[in-house]
Amino acid sequence: MKLFTSAQNRKDKDDNLIPLINVVFLMLIFFMLAGQITASDAFKVTPPSSLIEAPVLEAIEFEVLFNADGDLALNNTLMTLEDIKSLLSESKQSQQDAEINVALKADADVSAAQLKPLLTALTEIQVNQVTLYTRQVITQQ
Amino acid sequence: MQLNLNKGIRRKTISMTPLIDVVFILLLFFMLTSSFIKWQQMQLAVSGPSATSVATSDNPPLIARLSSDGQVSLGGENFLSNEDEALKAFIDRHEPSRILLTTDEETSIQQIVSLIDRFQRLGATNVSFNVD
Numbered sequence: 001m002k003l004f005t006s007a008q009n010r011k012d013k014d015d016n017l018i019p020l021i022n023v024v025f026l027m028l029i030f031f032m033l034a035g036q037i038t039a040s041d042a043f044k045v046t047p048p049s050s051l052i053e054a055p056v057l058e059a060i061e062f063e064v065l066f067n068a069d070g071d072l073a074l075n076n077t078l079m080t081l082e083d084i085k086s087l088l089s090e091s092k093q094s095q096q097d098a099e100i101n102v103a104l105k106a107d108a109d110v111s112a113a114q115l116k117p118l119l120t121a122l123t124e125i126q127v128n129q130v131t132l133y134t135r136q137v138i139t140q141q
Numbered sequence: 142m143q144l145n146l147n148k149g150i151r152r153k154t155i156s157m158t159p160l161i162d163v164v165f166i167l168l169l170f171f172m173l174t175s176s177f178i179k180w181q182q183m184q185l186a187v188s189g190p191s192a193t194s195v196a197t198s199d200n201p202p203l204i205a206r207l208s209s210d211g212q213v214s215l216g217g218e219n220f221l222s223n224e225d226e227a228l229k230a231f232i233d234r235h236e237p238s239r240i241l242l243t244t245d246e247e248t249s250i251q252q253i254v255s256l257i258d259r260f261q262r263l264g265a266t267n268v269s270f271n272v273d
Contacts, residue, residue, distance in 0.1 A: 024168055036175060038176045048249075048251040056181065103182075108250055111246060111250075112247070112253065132182070132185045133183075
């Protein structure tokens, strides 16, 4: 009699788990399909939001990360503005002055005073195009 | 005999615990690595001291000023955030070859991006950020 009840209990426990497994499977499928797996950045950056629809078309070779504390990273490696400048001009020279494009992933809270030295440096080494990464917001119309 | 047959059909139930473990680990992995941000690109034209300005049109560039409290002035006239029509009329009247955007030191990138957005929406596509 005792054995029977314990077996019955175990079956009941497993039965209770099935709704949990259903939900977990659904969540798993949602995250697998809806999310995009991306490499994490060197530090957290919240890009500015923009209403203009211009999806990312192609990957840009050089990506500068910039947060409100003034931290800088080129292609996910922390470095100073001087290092970024010398690295970019070196690569420009090594590619026979080919056009170089730079993507800028800057935090929305970065001030113009912080941004100006970086942009001045980029114009000095004659970067062809600076692309600012923004985040799409849902338009309320 | 029938009793024996019934015993043969009865199977041992599969334990659910390892399955749930694996599924939870997969779920955690996808939750932590997924990103839902929709990235967009904005071409940021920069006009600095070394940039050579090419006059493509007879119309001179207009100077826009953006202060850190969000006040916008274009060509010396102030525009409030809800005066889109007046701003559009002003842009249409002058048809500037480009707009040079100068900002206060404390202005955030978000404010700059929002203003460039606004200019583009109102038909002025050639906005360059002044770093002088």
